[in-house]
Amino acid sequence: MSETESPRIYLSPPDVGELEEQYVLRALRSGWVAPLGPDVDAFEREVAERITVSHAVALSSGTAALHLGLLGLGVGPGDVVIAASMTFAATANAIVYTGAQPHFVDSEAESGNMDPGLLEEAILTLQREGRRAAAIVPVDLLGKSADYEPILRTAAVHGIPVLADAAESFGARYGGRPAGSWGTASVLSFNGNKIMTTSGGGMLLTDDALLAQRARYLATQARSPVAHYEHTEIGYNYRLSNLLAALGRAQLSRLDGMLERRRAIRERYRAFFSTVPGVVLFGGDSDRDDNMWLTSILVDRELTSWAPDDLRLFLESHRIESRPLWKPMHMQPVFAHASRTVNGVAEDLFARGLTLPSGSVLTDDQLDRILDLVGAFLDARAG
16 A cells, blocks of 8 residues: 555544444434433443542533533623633633633643642632632643642632633542542533543533532523423533433443553554654653553654654655643633633743644554654654
8 A cells, every 4th residue: 555545544533333334223223312321321330430539511612611610600791700711712712612712721831730829829819909809711732630738729719710621631630539520510521532422522620519419500591490392591502412422331331441542552653753852741750640642752853853744744645643741721812812810831832842643542553653754754854
């Protein structure tokens, strides 16, 4: 097969097979096709048990979970929500959905996650300006949990609830506890590129029964519990379908194996780049509790004489997908006027980072092909 005929290698495609087909077919034949049903109920119980929380609400997306989580914390118009800047747009967009405004906080260099020291600075800055911080949203970047212990201590001192954006970290751990078990509430994403998928989907997790109840109510169009359709406030069509929950249950049963495969891929990349001057794995060696969702490298152009985008374009020419790290929210045109507390770390990570194919369906042959091509790129640059 010629290079142009080689199947494209994606960054993190879904890992689905015969078991998922069996679960979805069983759900389809049961007649529970519309949203809600026994697989939704079971999926919520199983994820809650895995995360060790009391309540889980299965929703149509991680973005929906963020939106309802913020509403459940009382966030609304006129409020400010402090959020990690190094994240996908959904984190910030959900804040705007509530009528609140984001205040972005920059990163720690090692993990890219919210810097707890800057968080304290941001809270004090807002207080001096007379602005109310209604919630804090740390983000678990690329599968590594934020540093929750100092974040939660700071939040407690100032009486601010924490909604943990664990969309990328299902299967990771922090402080001996599963990602998703920190904060007043947390969210997961089951998008098609995540560790496990329900095609589209997400979940809100909490030990607060009233918050979970409120989320279920709002997610089903805020319908009052009467025989006819009656609504006293605006709701949303945010519930997960029973068919997709069945897919999620199959994926959940395979999660540990998918985590181990991504770990093995990370170790191959680590061994390869350990001998490449000017290139390090993002996160360094402190990734024991990482879920290995995506593996990224950081490039020092003064030592390599090439930029991350040079490698990205080379790989793309060989039908291999790679991607820069998230462009920080405070650099996004849509949030150009948003307030921020920054130290330059997120911008530096965005400039130096490149994420490589990391999915659990990546075969050894495909990984060999990627590394052979990276080697050829490096040899050409050295020559």
